[in-house]
Amino acid sequence: MARAHEDSPPSGLGKPGLTQYVLKVHSRCDLACDHCYVYEHADQSWRGQPMIMASSTVVAAAQRIAEHAVAHGLHAVHVVLHGGEPLLLGFDGLDQVIRRLRSIVDPVVPLRLSLQTNGIGLTPAICDLFVRERVGVGVSLDGDRAANDRHRRFRNGGSSYDRVRAALRLLRRPEFRAAYAGILCTIDVRNDPIDVYEAVRAEEPPRIEFLLPHATWDNPPPRPDGSATPYADWLLRIHRRWTDDGRPVPIRILDSLESTARGGPSHTEALGLDPVDVLVVESDGAWEQADSLKIAYHGAAATARTVFTHSVDETLGHPGLAARLTGLDALCAQCRSCPVVARCGGGLFAHRYRTGTGFANPSVFCADLKELMESTSMPPSPGEPPTAAIPADVIEEIATGHVSVATVDLLDQLQAELVEALLEELADTFAPVGDEHPWAALVRMSGDDPRTVREILGHPYVRVWADRCLRRQADPRLLGNLAAAAAIRTGRPATVQVVSAGGYVRLPAVAAVAVPGPAGLLPLTVGEAGTVSIAGRPLEPAAWSPVRHADTGAWSPALDDVDAHRDCFEWPVLPRLDEAAHRRWTSTLTAAYRIVADEAAGHLPGLTAGLRVITPLQPGADGSPRAATAREAYPAIGLAYAGPAEMAVLMVHEFQHVKLGALADHVDLYDPGFQARFRVGWRPDPRPVEGVLHGAYAHLAVAELWRSRPGEPAREKYLHYRDWTAEAAETLLASGALTGSGERFVRRLAQTLNSPAP
Structure with a gap:
């Protein structure tokens, strides 16, 4: 009897190594946001930076990233184009940067590209470039007009709101939707949280990121109502509304709170004990630590290393970076003794700064973070399957071989979270042309029918495919086939690009559909009445080879x-x-x-x-x-x-x-x-x-x-x-x-x- 796994190493996403980089491709901005950490806080090093990153610097950075990926066997890397304001490069400048990065990194390791912008300079031509080159675009918006214009204004005091919303309308257009990555919103507790949530959600982002305003013990955050935990109170109001709405869109900080409550990773530098996984390349080629450190003191982010003189591994030896890779040991004694430290992680490193003691302090948002942890650690409702890390008694139950339905539910839930994390990572590595981005379609359908979508994503060969994609052994465009399968099962209208190969469009957990003609991408549409067509032609019953089940009466496994x-x-x-x-x-x-x-x-x-x-x-x-x-x-x-x-x-x-x-x-x-x-x-x-x-x-x-x-x-x-x-x-x-x-x-x-x- 053969078992394929006994000599196989456990699957995973790669050896340890740095996977995220921020490139400051343009060091100036066309807005004058008064809460900006680059221009308005203690570090003023931007004044000595070149306005535009030279092509030689882009090439050197790309080479360093590629060599590090090879040395550590990475399956993918993520580069964020940042600033200042990267759109100030214009179409030609952006095109050149993107092409240079892809020509050097992509042959070695899949390159996930994204760009963070205020949206002011976004045009249809630039959106088309982003779709073609698979660049995800995150836009900063702080809520409705009043909330946004508290901080995000032009230098003459004029409102940026209409220009930002025009950019978001562009990204929502069907031909550009694939480039829409999400919205970043900085919290101001003077703004009503529900009004902000509704305004941001109305822009239909694939995800939302709410950020605490940058502050230190020397310059603490505003607390206008005198509350000890105004930022926690603000976010918890959104959490309740978001939960009541059926969680229609991923919100990073709220998802992180739930992940850490289960003993999982935080997926954000602002929470948890995940090791720091980002390096910044300034426009002159200097390696720097996270930009948020610029709020502490002048030169706080500097490493005295450059892409021309030091490799990534050599830069990671910098004492400031090394300290941030040691997890719990890097925290002050007060944090280490705190009951929620595994979830909080001491908060964002920059928020711990105080003159005299440096970063050896709790976060200036300590009380808010603790309230968030405690208020999102409620036990599951009766009958709700457990989602925490697998407890000791369940491990012992599995050891007997006789597992309960509840334990299977727990394994299913944990597996679903693993697969969804793989798929989200995969979704960010490509941007198909035309129609709705399949990941956005899956998120939308999950909001309507989460159980059915999770069943589709939980089909065993979905993880096999996703794992192969991340090893560059399968076609990531099959994400469209997965979205099509979910649309067919849920009956929700959608049009996505699907891959036809070998005469079939294969829809995981649903069917193989015979399609004449050469291999390639085809639009599949699920109509309002559940009708299915490919390339505008309704599918005939004879074209379907459905996944059948072996119905034993008490048990009905799929015979796939x-x-x-x-x-x-x-x-x-x-x-x-x-x-x-x-x-x-x-x-x-x-x-x-x-x-x-x-x-x-x-x-x-x-x-x-x-x-x-x-x-x-x-x-x-x-x-x-x-x-x-x-x-x-x-x-x-x-x-x-x-x-x-x-x-x-x-x-x-x-x-x-x-x-x-x-x-x-x-x-x-x-x-x-x-x-x-x-x-x-x-x-x-x-x-x-x-x-x-x-x-x-x-x-x-x-x-x-x-x-x-x-x-x-x-x-x-x-x-x-x-x-x-x-x-x-x-x-x-x-x-x-x-x-x-x-x-x-x-x-x-x-x-x-x-x-x-x-």
């Missing part, structure tokens, strides 16, 4: 024989089953399910809830059984056809691998750097820790099945599997490779193996 990325298993997959073969598979799976119910009933709740996709594999030439899982294809298994009794064993065996892989995505069970290999009873070759752990867990379930079967041959098989599993558990516990969670898991596994037969 059409997905383009189901080939992730060790063994080759079968082509589309004919109707007779599909009936045979359904009949055999029904019988196998009944055997599991009779012989290993403790596995039934988890298997019924969790094993939702089976892909038929080609049988071995010698008739030997074949079954496989792939870590990134949760919760699918691959099976070659076998008789019911053997199929029952294969299903239970492989679903053990599915559960353990999902657990290992979120809990470290062993030290990944542990190199030793160990002898096991079921293989002649020494196995790594991961292989021993997976084998022991899978054989625990197989032993249970054989223990329930009558006859001496069955008893001999049971003893083989029992002894193999017991020896492997002892080996793991004595290896020194297990973490605390891993030791707890293996001890519970061994106790289950030795428990009396039911």
Whole structure:
């Protein structure tokens, strides 16, 4: 029996390395915002900077970024074009910068480009450039006219509001929507939070980022009403309204609060203990730390290193940057002893500054941050599936092999968050031409029908495809096919570009649709009445090859024989089953399910809830059984056809691998750097820790099945599997490779193996 994962390293997004850079391509601005950290705070180094970044500086920065990506095996890097105001470069200047960056970085690693702007200089021609070159555009807007014009004005005092809204109207046009990345809004607590939220949401941004105003202990933030926590109060009012609205648009700080409450990453420098992952390149080529440090004192962001003289790794050795990579150890004693420090992380580094003690202080927004943490740490409502990091009692439950529906729900939820994070990262790496950006379409449909969209995104081969894209092994434009599948399932109108290849448009979890003609991009439209057309032609029923299910009565897994990325298993997959073969598979799976119910009933709740996709594999030439899982294809298994009794064993065996892989995505069970290999009873070759752990867990379930079967041959098989599993558990516990969670898991596994037969 083969398992594709035992020798495979855990999937991930790459080795440690810096992935985000800010390039100050133009150091002046056409607005005079009085809260700007570049021009209006302590650091006035902009006065000595070249107005425009020279082409030689762009090339040198791109080369440094590319060499760092190669050295660290990165799967993607993100460069933000910034200023000042980058649109002051004009069309030709922007075109040259973008082309130079792409020509140097893209051949090495996928380059995600974005640009942050006040929007004043945006034109249709520049929007067209951004769509063509896959540049996401973030626009600064502080709310309605009154809120925006408190700070964002021209030097003569004139309002910028109408010009900014004109830019946002451009980005909402269908031909330019793909370039629309979101809105950045700086908080002023004198503005009504709901009015600001409604005004910003009305611009239909793909995401919103609310920023605390930059302040230090020397220059504290305004607190006009005398409240101790006005910024928390302001954001919490939006949080309540946003939640009541069904969370129609991602809001970074609110999403971060929820992620950190679950023990996840913050995805922002302003919260949490995520390591700092950004370097700035000034217009003269100087490497600098985050721009926000300019509020502290003159020269606070400087490193005395340049793209011409120092690599990225050499720059990361700067004491200021090194200190910000040490997480909890970099915080002051007051922060380290705080109960919410894991979520807060001390707040934005710049906001901790005080003359005399430097940055060794809590954030000047400390009281607000603590209130935000405490007010967004409410327990889930009754019946709501848990979403926190996997607790110890659930780890022990998974170790028994007998998992509840609630535990499957937890693994599903965590897996969905992982996949959505991959997809969001992927969505930012390209911008298709025309129609609605597929990620924007998915966000919109999720607001209307979140359950159905999550089911589509949770189809196992979606993560396989996304993971391959980030390794440059698959076509990222298939995001359009994913959005089309969601539109068909939800019945929500949409028009997106889909990829046709090999005569089919393949829609994950839905169907393969036969489309004549050459491969390429085609517009797929889902109409108001649920009608589907491709390139303006309604689809005929005969063109559809839907994903079918094996309906056993109590359990109905999909038999996916059409997905383009189901080939992730060790063994080759079968082509589309004919109707007779599909009936045979359904009949055999029904019988196998009944055997599991009779012989290993403790596995039934988890298997019924969790094993939702089976892909038929080609049988071995010698008739030997074949079954496989792939870590990134949760919760699918691959099976070659076998008789019911053997199929029952294969299903239970492989679903053990599915559960353990999902657990290992979120809990470290062993030290990944542990190199030793160990002898096991079921293989002649020494196995790594991961292989021993997976084998022991899978054989625990197989032993249970054989223990329930009558006859001496069955008893001999049971003893083989029992002894193999017991020896492997002892080996793991004595290896020194297990973490605390891993030791707890293996001890519970061994106790289950030795428990009396039911």
